Amino acid sequence: MQLKPQDFLVALKLVAWGDQRWTYARLAQELGISVSEAHACVKRGLQAGLLVDTALLAPPPEASPGVQELVAVYRVQARPRRAKAAMATNADNPARVHSRNLAEFAVHGAKYAFPADKLPVSVGVPTSHSAPAFAGVFAPGSEDWVWPHPNGTVRGPGVEPLHPSVPFAAMQDAKLYEMLALFDALRVGRARERGMALKRLPMLIYPEGPRPAERPMYG
Structure with a gap:
C-alpha cells in the first residue's frame, strides 16, 4: 500500500x-x-x-x-x-x-512524499503565503505562488497542486484552503514561510498536541 x-x-x-x-x-x-x-x-x-x-x-x-x-x-x-x-x-x-x-x-x-513541481508564471489561485488566510502576515513584495487555474485572479510562479482537484476543493472550504496553503509553504516557501507553516499547520490538525518549539527564521 x-x-x-x-x-x-x-x-x-x-x-x-x-x-x-x-x-x-x-x-x-x-x-x-x-x-x-x-x-x-x-x-x-x-x-x-x-x-x-x-x-x-x-x-x-x-x-x-x-x-x-x-x-x-x-x-x-x-x-x-x-x-x-x-x-x-x-x-x-x-x-x-x-x-x-x-x-x-x-x-x-x-x-517528501508529495514534492512540489514548480511551473511557469501563470494566472491562478494564490497559495502558500499568498493565500487569503495570510493577508497582512507578510510584507508586500513577496513572490506570489499560484495554482494555475482558468478562474484564478493572481499572476505569479505556478506550483503543481497536491492533486488536480485542489483549487476547486480549496475554494469551497476556507479551513481546507488554509491547510493546503500552509502545506505549500512547506514545499516551496522561504525560511520564514516554512517557519510559519511548521507552527500553524500542526495546530490546525492537532489542537491538543504539543506546541512546536520556536525556531529562528531566515530568508
Missing part, C-alpha cells in the same frame, strides 16, 4: 469538517473526486494510520447482570450482505482523523 496525494487531501478535508457527520457522496462532491476514489482514499488512510475507523471507537454494549466482560474488548457484529452494501455507499461518518499521526505526517513526511 502506498499513499497517494488525494489520500492526504481527504484527511485534511476531514480535519476541516471537525465533528460534522459526513458521507462518501458528500466527500466526493466537495473534493471533486469520484465516490469510488473517496472510498479508496479512506481505505488507504486507515491502513496508514492517518484515519481511524469510527466503528472501532463505539463503546461495548453494557453487560447483562451477572455477566462479566472485559471493558477493553470491542465486538463487531456481523451484518447481512445487503446492509453492508448499503453502508458502502451511504456510510455516515465512517472514519475520523487520527490527529496526532496526521499532524506528524503533515510536517515531517508529506512534503
Whole structure:
C-alpha cells in the first residue's frame, strides 16, 4: 500500500469538517473526486494510520447482570450482505482523523512524499503565503505562488497542486484552503514561510498536541 496525494487531501478535508457527520457522496462532491476514489482514499488512510475507523471507537454494549466482560474488548457484529452494501455507499461518518499521526505526517513526511513541481508564471489561485488566510502576515513584495487555474485572479510562479482537484476543493472550504496553503509553504516557501507553516499547520490538525518549539527564521 502506498499513499497517494488525494489520500492526504481527504484527511485534511476531514480535519476541516471537525465533528460534522459526513458521507462518501458528500466527500466526493466537495473534493471533486469520484465516490469510488473517496472510498479508496479512506481505505488507504486507515491502513496508514492517518484515519481511524469510527466503528472501532463505539463503546461495548453494557453487560447483562451477572455477566462479566472485559471493558477493553470491542465486538463487531456481523451484518447481512445487503446492509453492508448499503453502508458502502451511504456510510455516515465512517472514519475520523487520527490527529496526532496526521499532524506528524503533515510536517515531517508529506512534503517528501508529495514534492512540489514548480511551473511557469501563470494566472491562478494564490497559495502558500499568498493565500487569503495570510493577508497582512507578510510584507508586500513577496513572490506570489499560484495554482494555475482558468478562474484564478493572481499572476505569479505556478506550483503543481497536491492533486488536480485542489483549487476547486480549496475554494469551497476556507479551513481546507488554509491547510493546503500552509502545506505549500512547506514545499516551496522561504525560511520564514516554512517557519510559519511548521507552527500553524500542526495546530490546525492537532489542537491538543504539543506546541512546536520556536525556531529562528531566515530568508
